[in-house]
Amino acid sequence: MGNKSTSPESLSAEPPAWIIGWLDTPVGKVPQVAAGLKPADRVDSWKARWAIGRMHYTIAPGLYAVGRPDEHSPVLVTANYKLSFDRLRSQMAGRNAWLLILDTKGINVWCAAGKGTFGTEELTHRIKDNKMDTLVSHRSIILPQLGAPGVAAHQVRQRTGFKVIYGPVRAADIPCWLDNNLKATADMRRVKFPFRERIVLSPVELVMAFKPAGIILVIFFVLGGIGKGSFSFTGMLTNAGFSLALIGAGLLLGALVTPALLPWIPGRPLAIKGAVVGAVGAVLLNKFLKISFFSTLGIASFCLVTACSSFLAMNFTGATTYTSLSGVKKEMAFAVPAQVLSLIVGLGFLISRYWS
Numbered sequence: 001m002g003n004k005s006t007s008p009e010s011l012s013a014e015p016p017a018w019i020i021g022w023l024d025t026p027v028g029k030v031p032q033v034a035a036g037l038k039p040a041d042r043v044d045s046w047k048a049r050w051a052i053g054r055m056h057y058t059i060a061p062g063l064y065a066v067g068r069p070d071e072h073s074p075v076l077v078t079a080n081y082k083l084s085f086d087r088l089r090s091q092m093a094g095r096n097a098w099l100l101i102l103d104t105k106g107i108n109v110w111c112a113a114g115k116g117t118f119g120t121e122e123l124t125h126r127i128k129d130n131k132m133d134t135l136v137s138h139r140s141i142i143l144p145q146l147g148a149p150g151v152a153a154h155q156v157r158q159r160t161g162f163k164v165i166y167g168p169v170r171a172a173d174i175p176c177w178l179d180n181n182l183k184a185t186a187d188m189r190r191v192k193f194p195f196r197e198r199i200v201l202s203p204v205e206l207v208m209a210f211k212p213a214g215i216i217l218v219i220f221f222v223l224g225g226i227g228k229g230s231f232s233f234t235g236m237l238t239n240a241g242f243s244l245a246l247i248g249a250g251l252l253l254g255a256l257v258t259p260a261l262l263p264w265i266p267g268r269p270l271a272i273k274g275a276v277v278g279a280v281g282a283v284l285l286n287k288f289l290k291i292s293f294f295s296t297l298g299i300a301s302f303c304l305v306t307a308c309s310s311f312l313a314m315n316f317t318g319a320t321t322y323t324s325l326s327g328v329k330k331e332m333a334f335a336v337p338a339q340v341l342s343l344i345v346g347l348g349f350l351i352s353r354y355w356s
Helices: 002-006 039-049 082-089 109-115 120-129 145-150 153-160 171-179 195-199 202-226 233-260 270-288 296-318 325-354
Strands: 019-025 028-033 062-066 075-079 097-102 140-143 163-166
Touching: 039 082, 039 202, 075 082, 075 109, 082 097, 082 171, 097 120, 109 145, 120 140, 120 153, 140 145, 145 163, 153 163, 195 233, 202 233, 202 296, 233 270, 233 296, 270 296, 270 325, 296 325
Parallel strands: 028 062, 075 097, 075 140, 140 163
Antiparallel strands: 019 028, 062 097
16 A cells, blocks of 8 residues: 555556556656646546446556656545546646645545544545655645535644645646645535536436346336236237336436436435435326326336435535535434335335336
């Protein structure tokens, strides 16, 4: 771990293209990374957004260098999720800095801070293991503001002698912040969640939901064919379109429509926002399919689509500014039982319709 994880011995077999050389330092050889992103980096980023190799989109934790930093250069900390690493290094063109990468198990800074992997223990471990007190003459280390919930700055200073300084929310603001003597404007401290940042999260949620959705779809198909105990291929085909419509509506409403319309949906908990969108979507779906709302199928679709939309929307709690770690726990305490109940009721009505 530590500096060993980014040593020549561990990376020399096939170093990634973004490592452009090695620097000789008082603590050993440190990989020097490119500040600019190559087309391959952008392609890999796109693939991660679509859950292609997402769980392996990581870099080795440890110490890296951008430019030719020395003992006076700043030390910037981020997660070993490569997208976070790329965001940081891409803003450091023409600058000299040390990049200290924590092992967050491939999770971004904000989520890792909530989970505890971007935390006090990991940070102090990396500072000591990479001998930062030998590498730099100053005693300050720069963390992203979104990592603050996971780090006890006073404990870091007690254990390592390094003062924690929180940089701006966005990596794009770091150059200006550094040039301004580490003084942040109000806008640099404000956490935003605009449309583009919301919608870019949808693909991975949709792709990850495809597998369980496919299993559920198969179950619905089979239920539609069994009927009252005798298999009917015609019955299965008859209900196939309806089952597909239910699942598709639930996925799109929870993972796409809810984040897109997030600021304008009533309520604060993501589960409630997803349920509101799901309920409205279910009513419109029933109307489109000419199904009476109070019929067996109407009630089934309302309960199932609402539960699915609410659950998928709740997955965005770790990426939004609408809640906190304690808020997520409170939300799940009431939302998950309600979602399960709605799912059971919906399945009950659906099965009764298939077997009627």
